[in-house]
């Protein structure tokens with residue numbers, strides 16, 4: 080795997096500034112990270128795929144190096160990503176790879192920009208709208224992050240995010256990354272997850288090649304959740320990564336990249 084430095088930049092996308100990295104050349108893959116993370120969570124996978132594909136890795140508004148705005152709905156994230164592709168001159172379709180909140184944004188991106196989607200990789204995500212109890216929990220988390228800072232979210236997420244055997248340095252690194260997120264961005268993302276649309280009706284409309292990926296030790300979106308998504312999408316396949324929790328691209332990058340390579344090699348070379 081040749082190490083390469085990414086092309087990076089801050090792109091103006093409507094009212095947002097979106098930090099974006101790209102690795103490699105070839106047909107494009109758009110990677111959408113989870114909550115409360117940033118595009119760096121894709122580096123290990125993108126570096127493994129950059130020999131054949133152009134990996135486009137943005138930070139969603141308010142996360143990573145993209146400055147926060149007071150609101151950041153799932154719809155706004157999808158619009159930002161379309162603008163990112165425009166700014167990069169990526170007029171043709173892309174394969175959209177989303178993890179968790181990134182998968183929720185991928186569903187919205189598909190609904191809005193169907194012609195721009197050549198395929199989907201839905202990793203450790205969910206299709207349901209939030210429950211009343213979940214809305215209250217996410218609103219409370221947003222309030223607590225605004226009062227105490229992003230460690231309030233990191234404390235809730237960190238143990239659930241990784242499989243029990245995940246290496247301590249990986250946990251420590253990502254705990255610190257979560258703590259370093261802008262509180263305004265984390266609160267807005269928590270509220271975006273609370274108000275997300277029901278994507279179950281979308282599943283039957285998905286008519287592009289789709290890979291669904293689960294982590295066998297994921298306690299946030301357990302394998303059954305992903306199996307249900309796979310069953311709802313005609314022709315979708317499911318790969319379950321052994322020894323991974325909610326973050327297979329970080330926990331098992333070789334296996335995760337191999338699953339994407341096998342999937343993409345069928346239609347996107």
Ligand code: MLT
Pocket residue numbers: 112113114115178179180181272299325
């Ligand atoms: C994520 O990884 O994006 C979050 O776990 C989403 C969620 O809490 O549902």
